[in-house]
Amino acid sequence: MQAAITVTPEQLPEVLLHVAVVRPVFLWGAPGIGKSSLVRSFADSLGLECVTLLGTQLAPEDLIGVPQIVDGRSRFAPPVSIARDEPYCLFLDELNASSAEVQKAFYSLILDRRIGEYELPAGSVVIGAGNRATDNALARPMASALVNRLVHVHLRASATDWLRWAAGAGIHSWVLDYLRNRPDHLWIAPPKTEEPFSSPRSWHMLSDALHSYGDGIEDETLRVLAFGTLTAGHASSFRAFVKTVRNAFGLDAILKGEAGWPAAAEDRDLLYFLAETFRARLVKELAADKASASPAARLLAHRGKALLVQLAEISLEIAQIVIATDDDGNAVLPSWFLVEVTRDLPRLVAARA
Template sequence: MNPKQIKSSLKTLISLKQPVFIWGAPGVGKSQVIAQVAEEMKRQLTDVRAVLLDPVDLRGLPSVKNNVAHWSPPSFLPTEGEGVLFLDELNAAPPLVQAACYQLVLDRKVGEYSLPDGWTVVAAGNRETDRAVTHRMPSALANRFVHLDFSVDVDIWLEWAEGQGFSEEVLSFIRFRPNLLHNFDPKQNEKAFPSPRSWEFAARILAAAPAPEVELSLLKGTVGPGAAAEFEGFVRMFRQLPDPDVVIDQPRMADVPEEPATLYALCEALAKRAGEETAESIVTYASRLPSEFGVLLVRDAAKKHRGIVETPAFSNWATANSDVLF
């Protein structure tokens, strides 16, 4: 399921108070999506790293009152309101810790503690095939969850990343090499590899303008040496692009690059400048591009400024490219 489908499913299951487990490879954004859903539903989020717990931690410590033993629950468990109790990395926890979660997940209580009515248990973890630190989940615990598989979707990630203000270099490169958004091979045992999470780190590093002599090393340590080398070459090309403002000023005269990577980058830069005053020029220039890049440019520009479809240039362009559009 892509992230939007995961979010929709979570909203349904949380409203039903149905425990749910999200499975996915490292770095795909499982925790981030769960946090977004909690925020959109205006619910508290309590993030409990199950792998850090001991079996007795959920039940709490004993105390004696009137010669009777009582269990004092831990402070991290909620006592009021509405929210999501997020058991992250649950299947990385030792079997005894997972066993301690049985009652909490199904019966909404453990020892003398009861989960408030407005709270739902959500868990997440890596797949056993990813060779991350995992323990096989006992069937008794697995049967207490609805299980959802999280998959990466390039278009959805790009939409999110643009909203976060990621640099044009990162967005253009992922459009050009979508297979490198997430390229994880558990057999390689690499410390750094391309993933939605590591590309977010890379975007932050670029925004901090590191010294040129360390930029490549930083990227290698973030997305891995192979992806970093490709990205660095793309960035060098990107930084030598024709000035997008000159293209907008002279859409009929500006040069049209021949390299696909350069075209991807230029389309990204132009689309970000879409507006009432630039719409006509952008569509005019798009009409001079190879059809697939013209469609890319106009589509992305229309996301930025919907009025672009009302320009005379768009009507001419749409007629000329009807075989591609329809």
């Protein structure tokens, strides 16, 4: 299921506060963007215990229970994980990955808030979650009867929200600083092949591993960890970033003229990273209209043209990365800056000769 209307992690608690308390909610989203942790945090905010059931690990009898004889009559006894006296948050994770039989077993629990003779205590909330088929994740079609029993909310990854959370959650400083510079690397659509890919979850895993090793981690070990958790391009870029941190060598020093572009062959990954960071800085700080550009942005543009010449002398291919169009062929940098680059480049080259 896809939707044009989505919410960020920061917006989700308010939506759940007003909706989940009156109707069951199904939370859609890509793998690794924090659906489960957000639901648990929401339950904590209400003072409710969060009871998680994984749809992929259930059989119908795990919900319906088993028959027992009471006063000469049989009745189904729901499992203790569900049959509770106090209100709680029932979190049906991977609901749409469960079998059709298990999904059917959820019908009455979701709509009528009851299983057999057991009814959820007043004040309980029911939230389901799952991935989309387009995420290359395990997802089975949900019957229209089940779809129609839920309010559907679509969650999207937000670098701003995640970084705000991460700053107080003990995420490793290298991960924080890298994603502050490259927030577009927080999440990428899951690939069609079986390979690691970047997501809030994978960055968190990398952070945990870095904490375990400590800042003295060897470069080859860092390479193993980064390529074992992230999209390959992001892993290479992150490794280069760590190299700049360890050597106190960064883009700001280049912009100020305190250092030049690294030209050694063994620093080619570092050069790629700095060029991509340079491009991101230009995109972020250069206004679409030159007339509205701040003095700092004008200075960056002026300095940027000279740096492009220096970069091209080392690698024309990498210099082209800075001014390249996006995947659809559209210009990313402001047109006025690109015009000035085209106009001034011959003069700048001649001045360097």
